[in-house]
Structures are given as structure tokens and as C-alpha cells.
Amino acid sequence: MRNDFAVHIVDDDPGVRESMKTLVRGSEYPVYCYSSGSAFLDRCDTATGCVLIDLRLQDMDGITLQKELIARQVPVDVLMMSAYGDIEHAVEAMRLGAVDFMEKPFDPDHLLNELSELSQASDLNERLQRDARQRAALIDTLTPREKQVLMGIVDGQANKQVAADLGISARTVETHRVHIMQKLQADSLAHLVRIWLAANPQNDHTSEQSEH
Known part of the structure; x- marks a missing residue:
């Protein structure tokens, strides 16, 4: 596992944040939780690893937050979450470079497998893949x-x-x-x-x- 790999959880439901934090910490990843998109943006300058974003945040939707992270070139991979089977937003999130779009409630093993693959990726390979996704998203604007x-x-x-x-x-x-x-x-x-x-x-x- 990369030493700089951390998991950031952005969800306005405290129960969801706590359960996900417990799950992820069981795999020994550093975990940081945020109750809103703006709270994460306030601290995203030093963020590394990946961020799990709930699609329907109260202050800004997950897609808006994802676009802002791209604009700021924050070096994190995005996993979008939603309790609703929203195909349109799923496609948009993936087009913008999200690693996955997971419907709640999701399989804990699926999430942990995703995190394992991301954490094991080499620094260079991970950076190149993320850069490619972000550049493609910018060109699409x-x-x-x-x-x-x-x-x-x-x-x-x-x-x-x-x-x-x-x-x-x-x-x-x-x-x-x-x-x-x-x-x-x-x-x-x-x-x-x-x-x-x-x-x-x-x-x-x-x-x-x-x-x-």
C-alpha cells in the first residue's frame, strides 16, 4: 500500500459516514470524513488517495464537487455514491473520470477491493491515469x-x-x-x-x- 494513500468520505449523513469510516479503517487506511462538499474543498489542498462522494449533498451535488476537484487538479481518485439508480449522473461521473459509481447500499467487499487496487497502484501509473481522466474532462468542457x-x-x-x-x-x-x-x-x-x-x-x- 502506498504510504500517501488515504480515504476521504464526503457524505452529509452522519450514520453513513460513521459506518463507512469503521469499514475502511478495518483495512488500515487513514480515513477522513466531511459533512459537505465545501468542507472537503477547504482541506483538499493536501488530499491524496481517493474520495468517496455522495451524489446528493446538501450544499453542492457530487458532480459539482467532482468538477471543482478537476478544476483545482486535486490528486485524488473519485468514487461516486448514490442511493438512487441515476443512470444519467452515473454516466456523467464516469465521463468526468470517476473510478466507479456505486449504488447504496453497496457490497462492502466491492468497495474494499476498489480501495485495494487503487492503493496498490504505482505512483507513476496512478498519476498518469488520473491526469488522463482529468485532462479529458477539461477538454470535454x-x-x-x-x-x-x-x-x-x-x-x-x-x-x-x-x-x-x-x-x-x-x-x-x-x-x-x-x-x-x-x-x-x-x-x-x-x-x-x-x-x-x-x-x-x-x-x-x-x-x-x-x-x-
Whole structure:
């Protein structure tokens, strides 16, 4: 088990927090509990390992918290929990990079197996997988037009080339480029390309439809 692996539980039900804390501590993982999403965000700067998030928190929903963790690039894996069979949110959580979406009440052995696999992952492998999920999630926040501009940039095209291909002005391309850099938290063109390569998205950018 990695020395820095800890389990963070975010659930506004004190009974659930206590039972999960007892279960996880039985496997000798350090456990930290939070009654709200904002409580975890206040302490997430030093968080490592994984975080179990209840989908229906009172102050913010689990998806919102997950997106905030991605934006802050917090190095934790996300396991989403819900007492409701919500397929839409399950898909969204997984698309954003969640390791699993577990319906309550869930099998304790399933949770412990998940934690065991995560805790045994090598630092490098775990970091690369998490980075890929987070980068892909950030890219997914781009509009269709921004994705088209990004594809042109990654292909090494100048703004004028991208503008000609998309039938828009070079100034508009530059505006999109600024927004892309902001959304992907890139501080240079090289950084932007590295983010794209790290995400390694499977969708074919040539299939994006034009947005006017």
C-alpha cells in the first residue's frame, strides 16, 4: 500500500459516514470524513488517495464537487455514491473520470477491493491515469467550435490556417484560443499540446459539426 494513500468520505449523513469510516479503517487506511462538499474543498489542498462522494449533498451535488476537484487538479481518485439508480449522473461521473459509481447500499467487499487496487497502484501509473481522466474532462468542457480550433492548433496550424479551414476570422480564432487556454489551464502552446496528448481522447475531431 502506498504510504500517501488515504480515504476521504464526503457524505452529509452522519450514520453513513460513521459506518463507512469503521469499514475502511478495518483495512488500515487513514480515513477522513466531511459533512459537505465545501468542507472537503477547504482541506483538499493536501488530499491524496481517493474520495468517496455522495451524489446528493446538501450544499453542492457530487458532480459539482467532482468538477471543482478537476478544476483545482486535486490528486485524488473519485468514487461516486448514490442511493438512487441515476443512470444519467452515473454516466456523467464516469465521463468526468470517476473510478466507479456505486449504488447504496453497496457490497462492502466491492468497495474494499476498489480501495485495494487503487492503493496498490504505482505512483507513476496512478498519476498518469488520473491526469488522463482529468485532462479529458477539461477538454470535454470546450464548445464544439473550441474543439475544432484546438484540433487545428494541435495539428500545428497557424491562426490564419485554422480560420480559413473553419470559415471564420483569425481574430475569432485567437479569441477561441484564449478561452481554450483558460479552460484547460494551459500557460503556453507547448503546455496545451501536452494536455491534449495526456488526455488522448478517443473521439474523432473531424466528425465535429461546424458551429456558427
